[in-house]
Amino acid sequence: MRYGRGRLTMVKWLLDPYAVAGVYLLLIAxxxxxxxxxxxxxxxxxxxxxxxxxxTVLNSLTSVQSRxxxxxxxxxxxxxxxxxxxxTEGIGFLATLTLIAVMMVAxxxxxxxxxxxxxxxxxxxxxxxxxxxYPVALIGLWFPETRAIMLSLTRAAFFLAPGVVALDQISDDxxxxxxxxxxxxxxxxxxxxxxxGESPAAGELLLPFAFAVVTLALFVPVFRREGxxxxxxxx
Amino acid sequence: MSASIEARGxxxxxxxxxxxxxxxxxxxxxxRGGPEPWALRGxxxxxxxxxxxxxxxxxxSGKTTLLRLLGGILAPDEGSLAVRxxxxxxxxxxxxxxxxxxxxxxAELLGVLVGMSPxxxxxxxxxxxxxxxxxxxxxxxxxxxxxxxxxxxxxAVAVQRHVDLLLLDEVxxxxxHEFRAVVAERVREVREGGGIVVAAGHDHAVLETMCDxxxxxxxxxxxxDGAFRDVVDTYVKP
Numbered sequence: 001m002r003y004g005r006g007r008l009t010m011v012k013w014l015l016d017p018y019a020v021a022g023v024y025l026l027l028i029a030x031x032x033x034x035x036x037x038x039x040x041x042x043x044x045x046x047x048x049x050x051x052x053x054x055x056t057v058l059n060s061l062t063s064v065q066s067r068x069x070x071x072x073x074x075x076x077x078x079x080x081x082x083x084x085x086x087x088t089e090g091i092g093f094l095a096t097l098t099l100i101a102v103m104m105v106a107x108x109x110x111x112x113x114x115x116x117x118x119x120x121x122x123x124x125x126x127x128x129x130x131x132x133x134y135p136v137a138l139i140g141l142w143f144p145e146t147r148a149i150m151l152s153l154t155r156a157a158f159f160l161a162p163g164v165v166a167l168d169q170i171s172d173d174x175x176x177x178x179x180x181x182x183x184x185x186x187x188x189x190x191x192x193x194x195x196x197g198e199s200p201a202a203g204e205l206l207l208p209f210a211f212a213v214v215t216l217a218l219f220v221p222v223f224r225r226e227g228x229x230x231x232x233x234x235x
Numbered sequence: 236m237s238a239s240i241e242a243r244g245x246x247x248x249x250x251x252x253x254x255x256x257x258x259x260x261x262x263x264x265x266x267r268g269g270p271e272p273w274a275l276r277g278x279x280x281x282x283x284x285x286x287x288x289x290x291x292x293x294x295x296s297g298k299t300t301l302l303r304l305l306g307g308i309l310a311p312d313e314g315s316l317a318v319r320x321x322x323x324x325x326x327x328x329x330x331x332x333x334x335x336x337x338x339x340x341x342a343e344l345l346g347v348l349v350g351m352s353p354x355x356x357x358x359x360x361x362x363x364x365x366x367x368x369x370x371x372x373x374x375x376x377x378x379x380x381x382x383x384x385x386x387x388x389x390x391a392v393a394v395q396r397h398v399d400l401l402l403l404d405e406v407x408x409x410x411x412h413e414f415r416a417v418v419a420e421r422v423r424e425v426r427e428g429g430g431i432v433v434a435a436g437h438d439h440a441v442l443e444t445m446c447d448x449x450x451x452x453x454x455x456x457x458x459x460d461g462a463f464r465d466v467v468d469t470y471v472k473p
Contacts, residue, residue, distance in 0.1 A: 069333060071308075072326070073324070073331035074306075074308065074324065074331045074348055075322065226259055226261060229260060231308050232259070
């Protein structure tokens, strides 16, 4: 329902990550001239998890307002609202995993046993998206004028992580700083599994996991405390 | 379980910033500057099992806010409120329905939101379709429904499960004559089962068929509380 009804909207939804990958592929192959190893696959390893994060942020920014009809009419657990935003976008995320499969075929990269890490990658990415959904939903509700800024910040986070090029192509000094961004671990974990065919390093998954747990611990209680006020704010 | 309502000095306050945007109380602590009116203040209300209570009063007097408070949609900013019993609420003819979804999809979604398991909600769809009387329109997007059709669907979902406390806000005014009889029948069942019905609206003749007590709301406070005819006659007296 997030994208409406009909086959065309479904096709658009599936093609979104392919379009993003195409644009960035042109950028790094022709403009920056830094294609690196299997550039398209490397990009896909960043774009696929980032799509979930970006779309969840986009959805969450208006998640309370867009559910106005039930918020002002029904008693229900308000903490489900951000979670449902992430679940909605999570369905699209699972579909966009096909981008990685297409890129692996295109670059002749073979699957290894490391692919067994896929459920852990999916779960960690989803957890990060869910965690971000709570503060973002509150910001979108409290400061609706900042929605465009929030989207820009989220897009900036892609470039403040090894999104366009892999971490090993970035200077050591810079790459150390990039670890402060939870997306770095996610992107590199996807590359470890699908590009390099090896298990992700512990930090690649633990850092985003820790970020998600801390964010949830901080913001779910705030969201629940604020829930009984939502009907006033969206009326 | 029998129902009861006990409100003591209940208040609901709104906070605004300088641009007259509504703030949450949390934000209001750091972004003061606008007015902070009380939508409800000092409301005292005690309702016993089996009672039918009508909220009457002019638009903006706090009837809907008080219903939302009783329905757990808002929490009191001051005072105490104890509501016992399972609540079924229809606080707007829009009924919490999502326009893009069909009647069937809305019934499933709202069923889950009112506490049914997904399996229960799917199982309840047939009876809800039947109770709503929507026929084939049940399979169409709710955006194509009239206000009365939405109210029918919302009411059918709200009362699908056993409810001890039924809250209705101007809903009976949105539905046609035929469905009013369905609403009246359900109201009678709830009250006879020891439940409570609280209804707000401006159609006093319809309210009187459901309620024998009235609470006249005025500027966010209870102006008068008593037998339906006494209160309404005083309220409408020129």
